[in-house]
Amino acid sequence: MSLATESMVRRQAGAISPDALKQMQSAVFAADELLSSLAMHVRLDRDELKPELEDISVQDMLERIDLLFATRAQHTGLRWRVLPSLCKVRSNPLLLERMVCDLVANAMRYTPQGGVLLSWEPGGTTSFTPGSLFIVVACLCWAIDNNLTRKVSTNDAMLVAALKGLVAGSFNTALALGSGASWPSLPGVWGSLLVGFFGYGLSLTLFVVGLRTLGTARTGAYFCVAPLFGVIISLAVWHSVPGPTFWLAAGLMALGVWMHIRERHVHQHTHEPLEHAHEHRHDEHHRHEHAFAWRGDAPHVHSHRHEVITHEHPHYPDVHHRHTHRP
Ligand SMILES: [Zn+2]
Ligand SMILES: [Zn+2]
Ligand SMILES: [Zn+2]
Ligand SMILES: [Zn+2]
Ligand SMILES: [Zn+2]
Ligand SMILES: [Zn+2]
Structure with a gap:
């Protein structure tokens, strides 16, 4: 305020120019903001103000702040970018938004050129919450399933x-x-x-x-390679390059997939007698006769019986290969 009044004095009071008036107006506005936030800090310090906590969607708040500062950034020639966030936080919506606004306002005020980026990084520390226990239980249920x-x-x-x-x-x-x-x-x-x-x-x-x-x-x-596709899509959509731990994990994952694909399990094994129904062709496990003429190379479904057979071929633990392996 003192600056604005000083300039008024310099202009020899009486004829106040619209410019000076505007300057004074914004100074009074800033002073008012400062005083009210100071008053709030004092009340918070004295525990007079018990902020009411709510679950807040960070994205909603970021979008409001984005709107609020977009024009100001345009005026000052700064690049202004807000990264989306899926976080939910428990806080007081007014106080939190005010705090973030203050931070952005300061960043814009003290950035002469370049840009201002606003992003929300959740927590930082990894903690084990009761919620994560549910995920472990869900995974156990999935395994049983x-x-x-x-x-x-x-x-x-x-x-x-x-x-x-x-x-x-x-x-x-x-x-x-x-x-x-x-x-x-x-x-x-x-x-x-x-x-x-x-x-x-x-x-x-x-x-x-x-x-x-x-x-x-x-x-x-x-x-488990499913998230890999998600990663590839997200790399295409969000143009940000992940850190070294990402590439380390990606390398280990690729190694795991490669080892899986190279797997070849061959040994002599004996099939126990088994009766079941499933889609099959007449391959080395399905050598049964049909009462009617049937081209065995076409897939078909019916209940059939497997007799005891001992042979050697590469196999997976599929419905026919449930034998145990002893070292
Ligand atoms: Zn079968
Ligand atoms: Zn058949
Ligand atoms: Zn059959
Ligand atoms: Zn077999
Ligand atoms: Zn087998
Ligand atoms: Zn085997």
Whole structure:
């Protein structure tokens, strides 16, 4: 304020120019802001003000701040960028937003040229919360699910996937609605149905086929390369280069996949007698006769019996190769 008044004095009071008036106005505004934030700090220090805490979506706040500073950045010629964040924090929305605004305002004030970047880095420290325990339990349930699905994987894979999707989907929807979630908009429903068709329906069908021919452990291990595709897409969408730990992890992952692909398990083994139904061709495990004429090289489904057979060939722990391995 003193600066503005000084310039007024220099201009010999009486005829106040619009420029000086504007200057004074903004100085008074800044002083007011400063005083009220000072008052708030004092009250916070004295514990008079108990800030009420709420769950805040960081992204909503960042978008408001983005709007607030976009024009100012344009005026000062600074580049202004806000990175999106999916974080949720528990804080007081007004105080937090004010604090972040203050930080950005200071950054803009004291940056003569270049740009200002606002990004939200969650926590920094990795802590074990009760929520992460649920994820561990979910993974355990998934492992049990996979082992049980392997036992029914000789059935029609599409049917298995459809039944699982129907039961799990309706249960999860009921769980969400029961815990207070509201029904999404129609485009949202169609979008999630589309994602569900590819991400669950098609994926699960192929997963069941994998369980049938590769066994549980290998199918699960191969399925783990799924995030790799997510990483490739995200690298294309967000143009940021990840740090050295990322490339180290990527290298280890590639090594693991390579070792998996090179795997060749051959030894003499004996098949116990077994009766079951699944899609098959007449290969070295399926040498049965049919009562009617049938081209055995075409895939077909029926209940059939496997007699005792001892032979040697490369194999996976699929539905026919459940033998144990002793060192
Ligand atoms: Zn069979
Ligand atoms: Zn047949
Ligand atoms: Zn057959
Ligand atoms: Zn065999
Ligand atoms: Zn075998
Ligand atoms: Zn074996």
